Amino acid sequence: MTHRIAILGASGYTGAELVRLISGHPNMSIVALSGQRKAGMAMAEVFPHLRHLDLPVLCRIEDIDFSQVDLCFCALPHKTSQAVIRDLPKGLKIVDLSADFRLREAEAYKRWYGNDHIAMELQAEAVYGLTEFYRDEIRAARLVAGTGCNAATGQFAIRPLISAGVIGLEDIILDMKCAVSGAGRSLKESLLHTELSEGYHAYALGSSHRHIGEFDQEFSALAGRPVRVQFTPHLLPVNRGILCTAYVSGDAAEIHQTLTSAYVGEPFVQVLPFGTAPSTHDVRGSNFVHIGVAGDRIDGRAIVVAVLDNLTKGSSGQALQNANLMLGEDETTALMMAPLFP
Structure with missing residues (x-):
């Protein structure tokens, strides 16, 4: 048909x-x-x-x-x-x-x-x-x-961890690096090549980015109580890709195992070996998500990195x-x- x-x-x-x-x-x-x-x-x-x-x-x-x-x-x-x-x-x-x-x-x-x-x-x-x-x-x-493309990237990194109760809910930090195509095709002075290239900047600081509404809605529903994350997006002079570095409290090995188990059988989500960090190059032009986990130098803290192509x-x-x-x-x-x- x-x-x-x-x-x-x-x-x-x-x-x-x-x-x-x-x-x-x-x-x-x-x-x-x-x-x-x-x-x-x-x-x-x-x-x-x-x-x-x-x-x-x-x-x-x-x-x-x-x-x-x-x-x-x-x-x-x-x-x-x-x-x-x-x-x-x-x-x-x-x-x-x-x-x-x-x-x-x-x-x-x-x-x-x-x-x-x-x-x-x-x-x-x-x-x-x-x-x-x-x-x-x-x-x-x-x-x-x-x-939202930012909202999706952060949720792939965090949702299974909230569901499994393996991270603290009071101190989730999402540091997002975003390609310029996420701003759409309309002409904007700040997105001209000479304005954007060779630079890198944070935007929508604090609580002004619209995708925070999706994080609030989805994470709070999973936890059964309000969850408020810190989220800062940064604009990169690249065409495609989002990289989310999530800083969370919890045991890094347990976090890695939780994500690995959560995504077993998922055709588009790949959890990398412990300690391996993905790159936006790894998923460019594809429908895949790659996720990496590493321990932090501070005991009880972990780093989760998720990447996807924002347009795909x-x-x-x-x-x-x-x-x-x-x-x-x-x-x-x-x-x-x-x-x-x-």
């Missing part, structure tokens, strides 16, 4: 990544691509690396016949997605890559995104799209909310992984490509 796919926001980085991944899927066919500002253009004009593919011309969302679509990926900006998804056919399967359905409480959404949510009636059916931990719910879902496992690859489950396909279809190196 061939599943008919639409991608809204196909002219952005995550939209292009979806096209790249789906082009290798034996049971998916892209029947519609939207790009409001680039409507009427061929994808080959917008993304020349996709010129070998036979793709629909970019169009406006209102010109898509959704009766001919089985599943829609929504790769639109935050605040835009909720308005668009609210008006889509009620039976249409949707994977949303924005933040608009990640947070379950209206108050939390307003706090972190600065506006009222206008489609809260849909929030009750939205499933949080961290596949390895919500697999059964995703399989039965109509609407899946993709995670952190966004579009995760979205396709979820779509595979929603459509009854093997979860790994079109996602087992090896990382790119060098």
